[in-house]
Amino acid sequence: MKEEPLRKVTRVAPDFMESSGVDDSINDMNQILLWSNAELQDRKIIYPGMQQREVLNAFREIRTKIVADAHEKNLVVLVTSVGHKGGASFSALNMAAAFAMDEGKTALYIDCNLDESTSDDLLPITPEYGITDYLANDAIKIEDIIYATGIHKLRMVPVGNSKERAVEYFSSRRMQQFIREVRSRYKDRFVVIDTPSASKSIEARVLSQHCDASVLVVPSGQVVMDQVMAGIDALGREKFAGLIFNN
Amino acid sequence: MNYYNDLLRAAIREVINFKTTATMVFMAVSFAVLALGFFWPKSYVTSTLLYADVSNIIQPLLKGRAVMTTMDRSERAREVIYTRRIMEEVAKKAQLIDDMTTSDQKEKIINGLRAKTYVVSETKNYFRIEYENELPDKSFEVLNALVNVFIEDSARQKREESYGAFKFIDAQVQTYKGQLELAERNLKDFKASNLDGNERSVASRISNLRNSIGELKLTLAEHNNEIRQIQSQLNDESKYLLKKNRVDEYKARLSTLKAQLDQLRLSYTDSYPDVLALKARVDDLQREIVTVSDGEAVVSSGADNDLNPLYDQLRQKLAETSLQTSTERRRLVYLENLLKEEFSRSARVAERQAESSDLTRDYDVIKQVYEEMLGRKESARLSMTLDIEGQGVSYKIQEPAIFPLFSTGLQFFHFALIGPLLGLLVPVGLVGAYVFVDPRLRSASLLASELPEEIQILGIVPHVNTPFTSRLLRADVIVLAIVCTIGMTIYGSLVAGRLTGSL
Numbered sequence: 001m002k003e004e005p006l007r008k009v010t011r012v013a014p015d016f017m018e019s020s021g022v023d024d025s026i027n028d029m030n031q032i033l034l035w036s037n038a039e040l041q042d043r044k045i046i047y048p049g050m051q052q053r054e055v056l057n058a059f060r061e062i063r064t065k066i067v068a069d070a071h072e073k074n075l076v077v078l079v080t081s082v083g084h085k086g087g088a089s090f091s092a093l094n095m096a097a098a099f100a101m102d103e104g105k106t107a108l109y110i111d112c113n114l115d116e117s118t119s120d121d122l123l124p125i126t127p128e129y130g131i132t133d134y135l136a137n138d139a140i141k142i143e144d145i146i147y148a149t150g151i152h153k154l155r156m157v158p159v160g161n162s163k164e165r166a167v168e169y170f171s172s173r174r175m176q177q178f179i180r181e182v183r184s185r186y187k188d189r190f191v192v193i194d195t196p197s198a199s200k201s202i203e204a205r206v207l208s209q210h211c212d213a214s215v216l217v218v219p220s221g222q223v224v225m226d227q228v229m230a231g232i233d234a235l236g237r238e239k240f241a242g243l244i245f246n247n
Numbered sequence: 248m249n250y251y252n253d254l255l256r257a258a259i260r261e262v263i264n265f266k267t268t269a270t271m272v273f274m275a276v277s278f279a280v281l282a283l284g285f286f287w288p289k290s291y292v293t294s295t296l297l298y299a300d301v302s303n304i305i306q307p308l309l310k311g312r313a314v315m316t317t318m319d320r321s322e323r324a325r326e327v328i329y330t331r332r333i334m335e336e337v338a339k340k341a342q343l344i345d346d347m348t349t350s351d352q353k354e355k356i357i358n359g360l361r362a363k364t365y366v367v368s369e370t371k372n373y374f375r376i377e378y379e380n381e382l383p384d385k386s387f388e389v390l391n392a393l394v395n396v397f398i399e400d401s402a403r404q405k406r407e408e409s410y411g412a413f414k415f416i417d418a419q420v421q422t423y424k425g426q427l428e429l430a431e432r433n434l435k436d437f438k439a440s441n442l443d444g445n446e447r448s449v450a451s452r453i454s455n456l457r458n459s460i461g462e463l464k465l466t467l468a469e470h471n472n473e474i475r476q477i478q479s480q481l482n483d484e485s486k487y488l489l490k491k492n493r494v495d496e497y498k499a500r501l502s503t504l505k506a507q508l509d510q511l512r513l514s515y516t517d518s519y520p521d522v523l524a525l526k527a528r529v530d531d532l533q534r535e536i537v538t539v540s541d542g543e544a545v546v547s548s549g550a551d552n553d554l555n556p557l558y559d560q561l562r563q564k565l566a567e568t569s570l571q572t573s574t575e576r577r578r579l580v581y582l583e584n585l586l587k588e589e590f591s592r593s594a595r596v597a598e599r600q601a602e603s604s605d606l607t608r609d610y611d612v613i614k615q616v617y618e619e620m621l622g623r624k625e626s627a628r629l630s631m632t633l634d635i636e637g638q639g640v641s642y643k644i645q646e647p648a649i650f651p652l653f654s655t656g657l658q659f660f661h662f663a664l665i666g667p668l669l670g671l672l673v674p675v676g677l678v679g680a681y682v683f684v685d686p687r688l689r690s691a692s693l694l695a696s697e698l699p700e701e702i703q704i705l706g707i708v709p710h711v712n713t714p715f716t717s718r719l720l721r722a723d724v725i726v727l728a729i730v731c732t733i734g735m736t737i738y739g740s741l742v743a744g745r746l747t748g749s750l
Contacts, residue, residue: 044711052709052711052712054709055708055709055711058706058707058708058709059706059708061705061706062705062706065703065705065706066705087708090711091708094708215705218688218694220257220260220688220689220691221257221260221261221682221685221687221688221689222687222688223687223688224686224687224688225686225688225694225697228688228694228698232702237701237702240702241705242702242703242704242705243694243698243702243703243704243705244704244705244706244707244708245688245691245694245704245706245707245708246708247256247260247707247708247709247710
């Protein structure tokens with residue numbers, strides 16, 4: 001695991017996290033300085049004890065419903081939105097945060113949202129490589145593109161710089177291998193893939209083949225019913241987990 | 248319910264999203280309403296309450312003689328007030344028109360006046376006249392002019408009415424006077440031609456005559472009786488006189504014999520034959536006298552034996568009574584003739600009585616009416632004088648017009664109050680309508696109801712207010728608040744300026 005690109009951090013996570021003994025591999029993860037509640041609040045990321053409890057509860061509910069469908073196995077969830085700026089990144093990140101909050105579970109947030117990357121917000125420096133770089137360049141290893149975030153047990157894969165042929169990369173065998181790899185790396189790991197709007201691009205559709213479940217974010221006041229139905233159809237109904245109505 | 252809750256929340260969100268626009272709309276609407284308030288035409292209403300005196304001048308004058316039609320005075324006043332005559336006079340008096348005004352303008356002004364004048368019935372006989380104008384002075388002036396003109400007009404009309412009433416009654420009086428004179432003349436003529444007197448006098452006369460005749464008959468019967476008695480008495484008296492004459496004769500012979508006897512006795516004794524013969528003769532004579540007088544005391548009169556006063560008296564009385572009787576007989580005939588005449592007169596009188604009562608009745612009735620009319624004429628003259636003096640005006644100002652200090656209808660401060668309120672309502676309403684009409688999904692419950700059954704909603708994520716956004720919001724809000732404050736300060740000073748009258 002690569003530590004250099006991360007800023008120098010001191011470990012602030014409570015001790016019981018290591019001594020919980022759920023899984024040593026979790027504790028092996030390179031824990032870095034966690035964000036304070038205010039920082040999480042600024043980034044619109046949920047945390048236990050946040051003031052707007054209904055937001056936290058909403059994501060907890062979403063997590064519960066998805067986990068209920070997952071049958072105890074590691075789950076890859078694709079999150080996309082109906083319209084442009086539909087809040088897919090926000091929902092995906094918070095879903096990942098909600099998974100990470102769960103006792104003994106870790107989450108990986110893969111940013112495949114070529115249009116609106118959230119990597120800059122989550123990482124203190126511009127990451128060297130991302131998922132597209134990894135897919136484009138065989139020399140890059142998985143460890144090179146997984147970064148720690150300020151959220152406990154939540155790692156992320158930034159989008160990277162080689163966005164031009166992203167669709168082809170996403171449908172490649174290497175992508176498939178990558179997903180398999182990150183899924184099976186830890187027990188009880190949840191992978192959340194953030195993709196561009198389903199109605200605007202085909203990335204979501206391409207990526208959905210690597211997923212166990214897909215979630216469609218419906219932004220309030222931006223789309224009509226037909227667009228929602230089109231988005232569902234684009235993702236394919238067999239893997240479709242449900243809608244998230246984002247106010 | 249959920250759906251509307253969602254919509255409401257969405258609308259609030261949209262207002263926050265469009266806060267700049269909303270603020271601008273708020274300002275624009277507020278100031279637009281204020282501007283409207285500035286230029287809103289004011290209207291000042293002056294009103295006065297009039298009382299219609301229902302008493303009519305002819306009514307009391309002709310009470311019981313003629314029936315008057317009653318009408319709603321306020322209704323009539325309305326009709327009178329709206330007439331062109333009154334309106335034109337008011338316009339002249341209020342100096343809205345003068346001689347220079349063209350007839351077109353005049354028509355327009357009068358119509359305007361009429362349209363802004365309201366006559367409202369309050370209760371029976373009370374009604375309110377109102378006039379509305381943009382200027383309080385004008386409103387007051389015109390209403391006063393209107394009331395004055397109306398009252399003067401009605402007073403003049405009343406004067407005319409009472410004068411008419413007087414003229415009418417006067418004419419009636421004249422007519423009745425002529426009729427009365429005619430009746431009087433007729434009656435006079437009748438009386439002059441009718442000398443028979445009336446029934447009563449005839450009746451009394453007849454009874455008088457009857458009495459006289461009765462009495463006369465009684466007297467006549469008495470007198471006849473008297474005559475009969477006198478005649479019988481006269482008869483008796485003549486027998487007596489005859490006897491008396493014989494007695495007197497015998498007595499005279501007796502006295503002669505007695506004197507012879509006395510003479511003889513002087514020379515002869517009683518036994519002398521001559522004396523005896525004489526004596527026997529005297530005795531015979533004495534016996535004869537007794538026989539003749541027949542026991543009656545025949546008074547032997549003195550020397551005037553032939554002059555019997557009783558007999559004469561009786562004869563005189565008989566003559567008198569006979570004369571009287573004949574006079575009375577003539578009188579009776581005369582009286583009976585009179586009675587007959589009187590009977591015929593009575594028939595005549597009865598005949599003419601009908602005519603007389605006819606004429607008298609005519610005369611009486613006409614006289615009565617005439618006298619009454621004469622009295623009424625005097626009342627009418629009095630009423631007319633009252634009206635001319637202005638005492639009997641039939642419309643009274645119950646509540647005089649008060650100068651209108653405040654305009655009616657929407658005031659400036661109403662606009663000043665409504666402005667910001669409307670300014671708030673308009674953007675909210677617009678956003679509400681937008682949210683309601685916009686087909687884009689804003690309600691999770693609507694989405695859930697429209698989704699196919701197999702697709703579930705995993706969750707509804709509320710809007711996240713991060714401190715960062717709220718800070719940003721606050722900065723925005725501060726700017727908008729400053730704008731609002733400045734705007735409202737300007738607004739307030741404009742309102743204050745207008746209300747204090749400096750604007």
